[in-house]
Amino acid sequence: xxxxxxxxxxxxxxxxxxxxxxxxxxxxxxxxxxxxxxxxxxxxxxxxxxxxxxxxxxxxxxxxxxxxxxxxxxxxxxxxxxxxxxxxxxxxxxxxxxxxxxxxxxxxxxxxxxxxxxxxxxxxxxxxxxxxxxxxxxxxxxxxxxxxxxxxxxxxxxxxxxxxxxxxxxxxxxxxxxxxxxxxxxxxxxxxxxxxxxxxxxxxxxxxxxxxxxxxxxxxxxxxxxxxxxxxxxxxxxxxxxxxxxxxxxxxxxxxxxxxxxxxxxxxxxxxxxxxxxxxxxxxxxxxxxxxxxxxxxxxxxxxxxxxxxxxxxxxxxxxxxxxxxxxxxxxxxxxxxxx
Amino acid sequence: xxxxxxxxxxxxxxxxxxxxxxxxxxxxxxxxxxxxxxxxxxxxxxxxxxxxxxxxxxxxxxxxxxxxxxxxxxxxxxxxxxxxxxxxxxxxxxxxxxxxxxxxxxxxxxxxxxxxxxxxxxxxxxxxxxxxxxxxxxxxxxxxxxxxxxxxxxxxxxxxxxxxxxxxxxxxxxxxxxxxxxxxxxxxxxxxxxxxxxxxxxxxxxxxxxxxxxxxxxxxxxxxxxxxxxxxxxxxxxxxxxxxxxxxxxxxxxxxxxxxxxxxxxxxxxxxxxxxxxxxxxxxxxxxxxxxxxxxxxxxxxxxxxxxxxxxxxxxxxxxxxxxxxxxxxxxxxxxxxxx
DNA sequence: GATTTTTTGATTTACGTACATCAAAATTGG
DNA sequence: CCAATTTTGATGTACGTAAATCAAAAAATC
Numbered sequence: 001x002x003x004x005x006x007x008x009x010x011x012x013x014x015x016x017x018x019x020x021x022x023x024x025x026x027x028x029x030x031x032x033x034x035x036x037x038x039x040x041x042x043x044x045x046x047x048x049x050x051x052x053x054x055x056x057x058x059x060x061x062x063x064x065x066x067x068x069x070x071x072x073x074x075x076x077x078x079x080x081x082x083x084x085x086x087x088x089x090x091x092x093x094x095x096x097x098x099x100x101x102x103x104x105x106x107x108x109x110x111x112x113x114x115x116x117x118x119x120x121x122x123x124x125x126x127x128x129x130x131x132x133x134x135x136x137x138x139x140x141x142x143x144x145x146x147x148x149x150x151x152x153x154x155x156x157x158x159x160x161x162x163x164x165x166x167x168x169x170x171x172x173x174x175x176x177x178x179x180x181x182x183x184x185x186x187x188x189x190x191x192x193x194x195x196x197x198x199x200x201x202x203x204x205x206x207x208x209x210x211x212x213x214x215x216x217x218x219x220x221x222x223x224x225x226x227x228x229x230x231x232x233x234x235x236x237x238x239x240x241x242x243x244x245x246x247x248x249x250x251x252x253x254x255x256x257x258x259x260x261x262x263x264x265x266x267x268x269x270x271x272x273x274x275x276x277x278x279x280x281x282x283x284x285x286x287x288x289x290x291x292x293x294x295x296x297x298x299x300x301x302x303x304x305x306x307x308x309x310x311x312x313x314x315x316x317x318x319x320x321x322x323x324x325x326x327x328x329x330x331x332x333x334x335x336x337x338x339x340x
Numbered sequence: 341x342x343x344x345x346x347x348x349x350x351x352x353x354x355x356x357x358x359x360x361x362x363x364x365x366x367x368x369x370x371x372x373x374x375x376x377x378x379x380x381x382x383x384x385x386x387x388x389x390x391x392x393x394x395x396x397x398x399x400x401x402x403x404x405x406x407x408x409x410x411x412x413x414x415x416x417x418x419x420x421x422x423x424x425x426x427x428x429x430x431x432x433x434x435x436x437x438x439x440x441x442x443x444x445x446x447x448x449x450x451x452x453x454x455x456x457x458x459x460x461x462x463x464x465x466x467x468x469x470x471x472x473x474x475x476x477x478x479x480x481x482x483x484x485x486x487x488x489x490x491x492x493x494x495x496x497x498x499x500x501x502x503x504x505x506x507x508x509x510x511x512x513x514x515x516x517x518x519x520x521x522x523x524x525x526x527x528x529x530x531x532x533x534x535x536x537x538x539x540x541x542x543x544x545x546x547x548x549x550x551x552x553x554x555x556x557x558x559x560x561x562x563x564x565x566x567x568x569x570x571x572x573x574x575x576x577x578x579x580x581x582x583x584x585x586x587x588x589x590x591x592x593x594x595x596x597x598x599x600x601x602x603x604x605x606x607x608x609x610x611x612x613x614x615x616x617x618x619x620x621x622x623x624x625x626x627x628x629x630x631x632x633x634x635x636x637x638x639x640x641x642x643x644x645x646x647x648x649x650x651x652x653x654x655x656x657x658x659x660x661x662x663x664x665x666x667x668x669x670x671x672x673x674x675x676x677x678x679x680x
Numbered sequence: 681g682a683t684t685t686t687t688t689g690a691t692t693t694a695c696g697t698a699c700a701t702c703a704a705a706a707t708t709g710g
Numbered sequence: 711c712c713a714a715t716t717t718t719g720a721t722g723t724a725c726g727t728a729a730a731t732c733a734a735a736a737a738a739t740c
Contacts, residue, residue: 005727024728050431053726323647328680337514395696396696396699
């Protein structure tokens with residue numbers, strides 16, 4: 001049986017009340033006494049029974065998710081997963097609220113973060129916009145002891161406790177190798193469709209993609225990036241235009257708006273063999289993978305990201321360790337054969 | 341606030357004791373009264389606070405993992421993950437025991453299962469050997485209300501509650517497509533190295549692999565399967581021999597013993613360009629992926645499988661729902677760019 | 681050494697559930 | 711209608727922790 005507070009009290013030769021004072025850092029304990037208790041805790045290997053403690057405290061975990069107001073399938077999926085988590089709230093003792101902020105607007109994000117500092121949630125998950133102000137605001141909150149995890153898009157160099165998202169440089173590199181290997185010895189040009197080069201994850205995917213292409217597939221030339229702003233209509237126009245170039249033999253779509261991409265491919269590339277790698281598994285990309293319009297899909301599982309963020313925030317709020325391997329968000333590679 | 345037993349008692353117009361009798365299916369409640377209580381439970385949406393209940397009961401979850409005594413890196417990894425889970429036992433209220441049985445020995449497995457029926461663990465996870473006797477034994481335990489999940493290797497057609505492992509047919513299909521696409525228009529022969537065709541997962545991988553190869557890559561011919569018995573030495577000899585055949589341009593290793601495969605490749609294929617897809621990420625296959633001896637690794641994450649099995653068994657023991665998407669074990673595809 | 685202040689102990693209630701006991705009420709059988 | 715039986719209620723204790731109160735003891739101050 002694991003030791004309880006009673007065991008510590010006995011071992012340290014103090015009363016329950018004193019143990020409680022130490023455990024919950026309440027004042028009125030002499031230094032020597034505190035040390036006696038801490039020694040007993042260490043020696044008996046006591047760990048607080050979180051379930052019992054939460055029951056006694058009537059504790060809930062008020063969590064805030066800050067999301068950009070972007071209208072694309074990935075963000076819709078993310079929202080849906082958060083709603084699922086809200087459904088599970090009562091069983092998990094969480095109390096989840098989402099805040100929408102304008103996309104790509106560091107100032108708006110910063111002001112929300114500053115408000116939260118007053119509201120005192122016990123954890124914050126945010127889809128970070130990469131800007132110095134945001135980094136500063138996050139660091140400030142971390143110093144005020146708020147658990148913070150970045151979601152989907154990281155804030156490198158900040159003090160955030162954890163990042164629940166994929167390694168986008170690795171994703172770009174993987175896309176490059178898939179395209180390069182699928183194309184084999186062929187020479188030609190590769191079109192890259194992104195949402196916006198202002199978004200960190202897209203920049204990183206491109207960075208990884210370009211690096212591997214340059215180093216390992218010199219016969220493939222990357223064309224200037226098409227910025228489709230994650231909008232299917234824009235993406236459609238850009239890709240349709242680009243496909244006028246007969247030298248294009250491959251496409252890497254690293255952002256959203258794949259509906260437009262797929263439409264353009266079906267209209268313009270019926271007679272050509274294009275190799276296409278795209279991001280994010282949606283109903284559209286799935287269908288395109290199955291009908292061979294797309295050759296591979298790279299995906300991050302929004303459900304895993306949300307559940308992981310919640311687990312990590314709760315653990316940090318309780319000062320507990322997380323299982324690192326469990327919280328690593330994997331880059332899923334889907335071919336038509338291993339679709340879920 | 342979520343409703344408590346008190347709320348139900350009040351709503352149903354009965355006493356706490358009666359609610360308790362209903363909730364814990366104790367005798368001595370008239371049919372009409374039981375229905376009143378059940379209605380109140382439904383209407384208030386009451387769900388038992390599992391944490392509080394476990395605290396009151398002093399409940400632990402005695403779980404048994406039945407593993408084959410196979411000496412390969414995957415099974416070692418699986419064992420290590422179970423040991424990790426045992427370390428977390430006290431926090432998770434689990435009490436995990438592993439039983440080793442001789443590999444590929446249905447009778448031994450059956451006799452262990454029969455013993456367990458007397459021991460009354462609250463859940464059983466087993467790496468199934470695919471045999472009618474095993475299926476019958478599992479079905480019997482399920483009928484006796486033991487939660488049972490298969491791990492790594494499934495027992496299709498049985499009544500097991502859940503399978504914590506990858507879809508091996510999909511894995512084989514995926515391997516075929518990767519090999520086929522990587523090889524492009526080349527014609528040639530593919531060597532397949534398996535552990536044993538007596539193991540269901542290996543059979544299924546081969547089945548998926550052959551299907552896709554036949555249907556979509558007619559220029560690639562699959563050579564007769566080499567059975568390396570998951571032994572590096574045997575694998576080494578078989579592959580070294582096979583590589584005498586100059587027509588081989590690709591290798592699919594669907595079992596263990598990859599250390600021998602890699603050694604053979606490095607000795608015999610220095611002058612040739614072979615495309616190789618292997619299963620299971622280990623220190624050896626990882627190194628081989630990085631130095632380009634292997635082109636892609638398919639993997640199942642043993643840690644996820646173990647944690648998932650535990651979550652599912654606990655949920656079944658409590659009669660709770662599981663989050664399906666969370667418990668789906670994914671086939672990881674690793675290229676050298678997305679290694680963890 | 682007396683007084684004030686700080687530290688510690690003892691005790692109680694609570695969280696939501698499980699489980700046991702005993703008495704009271706309702707139902708059933710004859 | 712009475713007795714036997716079944717059903718229900720009332721109540722208490724327990725699980726491991728949190729949090730509060732008040733008294734007692736110890737330490738610090740003058």
